[in-house]
Amino acid sequence: MHFIVGGAFQGKRKWVKEYYQLNDCQQHIWCSGYETEFFLPHHKMTQTVIVFEGLEIFIRRTLYTDIMSCRNEWREAFRLWQLWENEKLERRVIWIGCDISQGIVPINEEERNWRDVTGWCYQELVKMCNRVDRIWCGLAERMK
Amino acid sequence: MIVFISGGVRSGKTHIAEQYVQQIVSENDEAHYIATAKITDEEMRQRIIRHQHERSHHPLSWKTWEQPEKLHTIVNRFDKNDVILLDCLTNLLANELFADEFWHKEDSCLRKATSIYEAIRTLGKNSKALIIVSNEVFYNGVPEDAGTYHFMKMLGLLHQQIVSLADKAILAQNGVPLIKKERTKE
Numbered sequence: 001m002h003f004i005v006g007g008a009f010q011g012k013r014k015w016v017k018e019y020y021q022l023n024d025c026q027q028h029i030w031c032s033g034y035e036t037e038f039f040l041p042h043h044k045m046t047q048t049v050i051v052f053e054g055l056e057i058f059i060r061r062t063l064y065t066d067i068m069s070c071r072n073e074w075r076e077a078f079r080l081w082q083l084w085e086n087e088k089l090e091r092r093v094i095w096i097g098c099d100i101s102q103g104i105v106p107i108n109e110e111e112r113n114w115r116d117v118t119g120w121c122y123q124e125l126v127k128m129c130n131r132v133d134r135i136w137c138g139l140a141e142r143m144k
Numbered sequence: 145m146i147v148f149i150s151g152g153v154r155s156g157k158t159h160i161a162e163q164y165v166q167q168i169v170s171e172n173d174e175a176h177y178i179a180t181a182k183i184t185d186e187e188m189r190q191r192i193i194r195h196q197h198e199r200s201h202h203p204l205s206w207k208t209w210e211q212p213e214k215l216h217t218i219v220n221r222f223d224k225n226d227v228i229l230l231d232c233l234t235n236l237l238a239n240e241l242f243a244d245e246f247w248h249k250e251d252s253c254l255r256k257a258t259s260i261y262e263a264i265r266t267l268g269k270n271s272k273a274l275i276i277v278s279n280e281v282f283y284n285g286v287p288e289d290a291g292t293y294h295f296m297k298m299l300g301l302l303h304q305q306i307v308s309l310a311d312k313a314i315l316a317q318n319g320v321p322l323i324k325k326e327r328t329k330e
Contacts (some may be wrong), residue, residue, distance in 0.1 A: 007280070007282025007283045007300075007302065008285060008286045009296050009297050009300020009301065010282060010300055010304070011300070013303045014304075034286075049302055056285065098282065098286060099282075099283050101283065101286060102283030102284070103283055103284030103285075104284075136315065136324060137150070137304050137324070138304035138308060139313070139325060141324070143284075
């Protein structure tokens with residue numbers, strides 16, 4: 001799995017599209033948290049490349065439970081996708097997440113929880129990915 | 145030559161930028177400071193006075209241009225003996241975007257951002273060197289209100305375009321310049 005992280009509007013999406021040469025012909029699923037719902041691997045999938053964009057938004061939508069179960073839910077989701085990727089050599093799961101960790105601590109509890117859970121999830125995900133890149137102004141810096 | 149320097153509040157961006165100008169300026173050159181701040185309150189006035197005071201103690205003599213907007217109107221007034229410091233892109237963009245009522249329309253914002261980019265490209269071409277200072281404001285998620293959203297989107301876009309064009313891109317952190325991009329001479 002490959003995790004791409006960085007601030008908002010830094011060109012993460014563009015970088016992924018160029019790096020993996022994702023166009024209409026390439027067999028891939030582009031699942032954006034800004035537009036649609038998250039899903040787990042299932043048998044009907046024929047594509048080999050899956051991109052989850054806006055991971056922080058997917059995480060935000062799962063905050064209705066307590067934060068510990070939320071973390072466990074995500075750890076399990078990452079693990080299932082990792083298993084799916086490992087089944088076939090050509091498979092690749094790409095996660096794009098916005099870094100929301102460097103602003104002022106929000107007064108609102110829900111906003112605070114969101115930041116906390118997102119930070120924990122990103123750490124879990126980094127452990128499970130074999131490659132991590134940080135994007136700044138369109139430039140990628142490989143962290144792992 | 146274009147040098148892009150970005151960083152958080154109080155990261156020492158301006159100081160690093162001034163050092164670059166000093167390195168580049170040679171005997172027959174002139175140092176220019178394009179100031180973009182608008183005086184909106186007392187704190188801002190004090191801040192501007194502090195920056196002016198610092199420049200007056202600088203070994204270089206600066207020619208200051210007060211240009212809170214319409215950067216394109218001055219781009220042809222420089223030549224290869226001029227070293228320009230643009231401080232900062234963030235103010236310039238905010239002044240342009242919020243100058244009228246069209247900030248909630250993305251195409252209007254995009255037109256303004258493109259005009260700033262073109263002005264920067266011309267300035268870089270006409271001068272000996274252009275050093276651009278900007279801010280890191282992208283680590284609090286994607287904002288929900290239209291004004292902030294468009295401002296951040298346009299600033300992010302400009303950052304990407306300028307870094308792609310720049311010979312050098314620097315992230316300032318705690319006064320330390322971290323070089324992210326450096327074009328090696330062919």
